[in-house]
Amino acid sequence: MQLFYNPNIDFSAKQFVFPPDESKHIVRVLRKTEGDVLHITNGKGYLFEAEIMVPDQKRCKARIISETKAIPKRFKLHMVVAPTKMNDRYEWFLEKATEIGVDEITPIICDHSERKVIKLDRLERVLQSAMKQSLQTVLPQINPPITATEFLNSDVEGQKFIAHCMEGEKMELKRKVIPDQDLTIMIGPEGDFSKNEVDLAKEKGYVPVSLGNTRLRTETAAIVACATVAMINN
Template structure:
């Protein structure tokens, strides 16, 4: 199944006109004809089945013939992850986290972060592509970057809250602390790890230090291990 994405679709839609880039893809690459069926999601849980009326390369028109609403997960996973030094590694994390299952991502700029800026629009496109590729109907939300201190000061997340760091101290394995059907927020630091000040502040805000295993992991690997752990506990 080929899945398309358009956030403007709602459950009252009867017809839909694809934008020029997708119209060209449908007509020239997929070679769809009048009467063929395509599927569209609005990223909010709805899946629309549409019949092509006019397979025009610039303005492909389709008629919505059915719709269904996906059941959301019983829990919310919020990943708060520092940008990696190399952009492609963070994009890899976004792609795989979307495939595994994540609801919200917040890039945090930490005391030891080497990268201070990110291209939010590009990351949005990565999330959209991963959602479509994995045939999901809920698009993860990515927030604008924020400093670690600002995030913690304004944090009002509920549910289980964890911080994964490399410094010595009492830590339990994440897989032993996650409880099924509970919302989870996980903090993952940069290549240079969180500073002691950031760790102490997170603990004051109720974040529990956890371990992701015996090996030292890259930021993006740690984030994927965390996502996978939560997904396994909830399956």
């Protein structure tokens, strides 16, 4: 199955016209024709089946023939992760986290961050592509970048964890996660969080956790955290 994405389609739609780029891909590349069935998601949990009515390369028109809604997850995972020095590593994290099942991502700029500017539109496209590739119907939300201090001073509910490399008392994440509860996990940059950031996190109720016995790169740590949460909640 190949999945298409359009955020504007909803359960009340009867017909749908694909944009020119997707129309061309459907008709010329996939060689779909009248009567063929396509699958579309709006990224909000809905999966639509649509039958092609007009296989036009510029305006491929389809008729909605069925719709289903995914069963909502019992919890939400919010990953708060500092951008990596190399863009492709952060994009890799977004791709894999989407496949595993992250719900929300916030890039944070930390005291030790080397990269302080990101292109949000590009990251959004990475998420869309990963959602379609993994045949999911919920698009993770990605928020504009914010400083770690600003984020820590915002209201966050549910379980709250910060993974850092400093010495001190830390429990393994897998031993602290409570199933079926919303949670937020903060992962720092290559240079780790600063002491001030860790102290503020503790003050705000974030629990310091470990992700294992080895020192992990930012993107690896984020994926390990996602996988740990997914395993506990399955």
